[in-house]
Amino acid sequence: MKKLLEVFLGVLTAIGGFVDIGELVANSEAGARYGLALLWPVLLGLVVILLYAEMAGRIATLSQRPVFDLVRERMGERAALLNMLGSVAVNLLTMTAEIAGVALSIQLATDVSYLLLLPLIAFAVWLVVWRVKFSTLENVVGIAGLALFVFVVAIWKMHPDYHTLLSGATHPTVPHGEGHPTYFYWAIAVFGGTIMPYELFFFSSGAVEERWTRRDLSLNRVNVFFGFPVGAVVSIAIMTAAALVLRPAGISVGHLDQAALPVALQLGKVGFAFVLVGFFAALFGASLETVLSNGYVVSQYFGWSWGKLVSPRRAPRFHVVLLISVVAATALALTGIDPVKITEYSIVFSAVVLPLTYFPVLLVANDPTYVGDKTNSRLANALAVAMLIVVTVAGLAAIPLMIATKGGA
Amino acid sequence: MTAQADHLIDAGLLLLDRQVVDCNERQVAKVDDLEIAFDADGRPYVIAILCGPGAYGPRLRGRIGRWVIAIWRRLHPAVDPEPARIPMTAVTKIDSAVHLSVPRTATAAIVLDRWAEEHIVARIPGAGKGEA
Numbered sequence: 394m395k396k397l398l399e400v401f402l403g404v405l406t407a408i409g410g411f412v413d414i415g416e417l418v419a420n421s422e423a424g425a426r427y428g429l430a431l432l433w434p435v436l437l438g439l440v441v442i443l444l445y446a447e448m449a450g451r452i453a454t455l456s457q458r459p460v461f462d463l464v465r466e467r468m469g470e471r472a473a474l475l476n477m478l479g480s481v482a483v484n485l486l487t488m489t490a491e492i493a494g495v496a497l498s499i500q501l502a503t504d505v506s507y508l509l510l511l512p513l514i515a516f517a518v519w520l521v522v523w524r525v526k527f528s529t530l531e532n533v534v535g536i537a538g539l540a541l542f543v544f545v546v547a548i549w550k551m552h553p554d555y556h557t558l559l560s561g562a563t564h565p566t567v568p569h570g571e572g573h574p575t576y577f578y579w580a581i582a583v584f585g586g587t588i589m590p591y592e593l594f595f596f597s598s599g600a601v602e603e604r605w606t607r608r609d610l611s612l613n614r615v616n617v618f619f620g621f622p623v624g625a626v627v628s629i630a631i632m633t634a635a636a637l638v639l640r641p642a643g644i645s646v647g648h649l650d651q652a653a654l655p656v657a658l659q660l661g662k663v664g665f666a667f668v669l670v671g672f673f674a675a676l677f678g679a680s681l682e683t684v685l686s687n688g689y690v691v692s693q694y695f696g697w698s699w700g701k702l703v704s705p706r707r708a709p710r711f712h713v714v715l716l717i718s719v720v721a722a723t724a725l726a727l728t729g730i731d732p733v734k735i736t737e738y739s740i741v742f743s744a745v746v747l748p749l750t751y752f753p754v755l756l757v758a759n760d761p762t763y764v765g766d767k768t769n770s771r772l773a774n775a776l777a778v779a780m781l782i783v784v785t786v787a788g789l790a791a792i793p794l795m796i797a798t799k800g801g802a
Numbered sequence: 803m804t805a806q807a808d809h810l811i812d813a814g815l816l817l818l819d820r821q822v823v824d825c826n827e828r829q830v831a832k833v834d835d836l837e838i839a840f841d842a843d844g845r846p847y848v849i850a851i852l853c854g855p856g857a858y859g860p861r862l863r864g865r866i867g868r869w870v871i872a873i874w875r876r877l878h879p880a881v882d883p884e885p886a887r888i889p890m891t892a893v894t895k896i897d898s899a900v901h902l903s904v905p906r907t908a909t910a911a912i913v914l915d916r917w918a919e920e921h922i923v924a925r926i927p928g929a930g931k932g933e934a
Contacts, residue, residue, distance in 0.1 A: 456898035458821065465832065466819045470861055473819075524928045696821055696832030696853065698906070698915065704930025707828075709919035716922075762816075763898045 400615055406535035407620020408627070410595075413679035414487070414494045415586030415743075416628045417672070418736040421652035423583050424635030425645055427576065429558055430565035432629065434580045438587025439625045441780045443617055444773065445751055448758040449593050450613040453600035456763040460597045460754060461693035467753035477694040479746040480590050481687055486739035487589060488683040488722040491676050492518065493732035497649045498672035508727060515723035518680045522688075522715050523705060528603075534681070537674030543667035544630035547659040553637050561636075578741075578794040578801045581787050585740035587628065588784075590747055591686035593754075598689040602700050610767070647733060687718040734800075741795055744787040751781055813848055821899045822851060822888065824906040830888075831911035833900060834858040837887065848890055851900065853911045856885030886910040907933050 423431040449460050458466075465473040495514050496507035521530060567576045605613065634655035639646065646652060653672070657665040685701060692699035692711045699711040726732070755777050758769045769777065795801075813836055822830040831853035839849045856878075859870035875883060888902065888909055895901040906912055923929050 457827070458898045462821050462899075466821075469819060470834070470858065471863075474862070474866075523926070692829075693821075694832075695858075696829060696834075698829040698912075704932075705923050705926070706919050706929045706932040709915050709923040712923050713918050 400612060402532050402535075403612060403616040404620040404623070405539065406531055407616045408535070408539060408624045410535060410538070410592070410678060410682065411621055411624025412538065412541055412627050412631075412675050413589070414490045414676055414732075414736050415589055415740045416631060417494070417649065417652045417675075418490075418646065418733050419579070419582045419586035419740055420628055420632040421635040421639070422646040423579050424632035425639035425651075426571075427565075427568065427579065428636040428640055429562035429633065430567070430576075431580055431583050432562040432632065433565060434584035435587055435625060435628055435632065437780075437783060438584045439622065440776070441784060442588045442592065443621055444777050444780055445588075445593060445754055446596050446621065447614065447617045448754050448769065448773075448777070449597040450600050450605075450617060451610060451767060452754065452757055452763055453597040454605040454609055454613060455607065455765060455767060456757075457601050457604075458757075458763065459601045459689060459693055460593055460750060461690050463753045463757045464750055465694050465696075467756055468749070472749070473694060476746065476749040477690055479742075480594075480690050480750065483589075483739055483742045483746055484591055484683050484687045484690065485718065485722055485725070486735055486742065487591060488680060488687070488718065489725045489730075490732050490736040490739055491680040491683055492722055493726040493735070494649060494676040495673060495680060496726075497732060498669050498676060501650050501653070501672075502669050508729065511723060511726055514677075514680075515719055515726075518677070518684060519716065519719045521681055522684055522701065522719075523712070530681075531678070534674050534678035537670055538678060540667045540671035541627045541631075541675060543656055543660065543664055543671065544627060544634050547656040547664060548630055548633050548637065550659050551637055553633075558633065558636070572798070574794055575798045575801055577790065578798045581744050581791050581794065582737060582740050582801065583632075584787055585743040585747075585791070586736075587625075588747065589740065589743045590750055591683045593750065594686040594689050595682045598685070598693075598699070602702050649732070684715055684718055684722075688712070688715045737800065741791050744784065744791045746788070748781065748785045748788050751784060755781060816896060817848065817851070817900065820896075822853065822902060822911070823899045824902050824909070825904060826906075828906050830902065830906045830909055831886070832858075835861055835885065850890060851888040851893070852885040853888065854886040854914065856883060886913065905933075 420435070452463065453459055464476055468476065492511065492514055493507065496510040499505065499510050500507040567573055600613065631652065635646065638655035638658060639651065644651060644654070653665060653668040656668045688699060688711045691714045697710040698708045700708050705712040757763050759774065761768060817833050817836060820833050822833060824830050833851050834854065834857035835852040836848050837850040837852055838846045840846055855870050855874035859867050859874060862870060888911060892902050892904050893900055894903045919932060924932065
């Protein structure tokens with residue numbers, strides 16, 4: 394029974410953890426602008442994260458080595474240093490956007506300026522990573538994040554023509570007056586929003602710290618192969634809602650409240666309340682995960698002791714990194730920089746740094762010294778190599794497209 | 803077959819950049835560099851694991867590497883500092899990590915951890931218990 398509860402909670406957390414500021418911004422914007430013509434990058438991203446999260450979870454379970462141990466060990470100190478700095482930079486941008494997003498969702502409910510709320514929220518985030526028993530909170534936040542299913546309810550209530558929606562998704566076309574480069578820039582943004590690097594760091598480090606054993610391998614599979622796709626349903630619902638409501642009205646998404654608009658229009662105050670709870674929970678959870686990921690990445694690169702389950706004095710340098718990260722992200726957010734723009738940059742740069750992380754994971758998932766007899770199947774390898782090529786192409790194209798399209802304008 | 807042949811490994815592949823963990827599976831450091839000696843037949847063997855900025859800097863090479871070394875030398879209390887050293891006699895097993903027979907507190911690799919603990923982390927309320 395206890396086991397069943399654990400599986401259930403794991404899946405719920407995976408669902409709630411899947412959606413964060415990246416999806417809220419990129420999917421709403423893409424839906425408002427292109428309808429469902431950018432659904433395919435969500436699905437592609439889902440396949441990528443399924444494959445690589447399963448591998449990272451399996452490696453962590455069988456060898457107790459989290460992702461950045463593998464990066465350092467397979468790429469050597471120089472290339473891994475570059476990856477570490479890149480990942481930390483992307484993480485910081487993501488963290489800034491998530492913390493600002495939490496503040497914005499409270500602003501929507503209370504009308505208190507988010508800039509005033511930011512220091513409080515940053516302190517709460519730090520306090521949780523410093524002291525609070527983490528697994529409890531992880532579950533609470535994960536379950537509260539399920540409130541975002543209200544997007545699915547809203548779409549169902551709209552009684553849309555599912556046939557048109559489906560054909561829009563399966564026959565993607567670039568609308569008149571929109572250039573192809575902009576379309577592909579947004580494709581990369583949606584793709585990057587689905588596979589942000591911190592997700593892998595957080596997932597594998599958690600598996601190491603909770604001391605998963607061979608028996609937990611099935612738990613790993615269930616969490617990944619069930620939790621993530623259900624999370625993707627929410628992600629797709631956000632895009633669809635924007636496509637159904639914002640696109641016909643000609644509204645483009647420049648603020649977080651516009652992402653909530655479709656639900657508010659369809660379901661009224663109750664729906665809006667659900668959206669706000671969902672935004673708050675998903676973004677607060679993601680803030681914690683991005684902060685911790687920075688600690689994981691730096692500590693694992695240098696070999697320092699790390700962990701959220703040991704007391705701060707037993708992982709002092711890890712906690713120094715967490716503290717600096719929270720302060721830096723808050724300072725950046727307090728400049729009043731547009732959270733939506735920050736999100737766009739962080740998801741596009743996600744695609745740039747990811748290949749350097751995925752490649753070592755793929756190598757080690759085939760190394761018996763780490764995973765024993767549980768090396769990748771041929772099918773998994775073929776898919777993983779194909780997806781690595783996709784991620785690399787997206788990563789190489791991201792910055793040129795960003796410059797050429799002036800950030801998707 | 804000599805005695806060493808049983809311990810023949812590709813040090814570059816299996817040792818360098820691996821995680822070092824102590825007898826309680828707690829993280830100690832990375833294998834930043836290796837100290838090599840030669841036996842009577844002139845064959846090289848590893849006698850110690852070197853870690854910390856003093857070992858990491860030289861391997862990084864280039865300007866950043868020189869900076870790491872310069873900062874480390876400047877801040878280190880010793881006049882002519884040596885990198886932290888873990889003798890191979892303390893190593894019990896090498897697999898996905900390098901396992902030690904001693905607790906992390908018994909190694910020289912955690913000096914900077916101690917510094918961060920004493921000067922920063924322990925001063926914040928609720929830092930919990932430290933290590934013995």
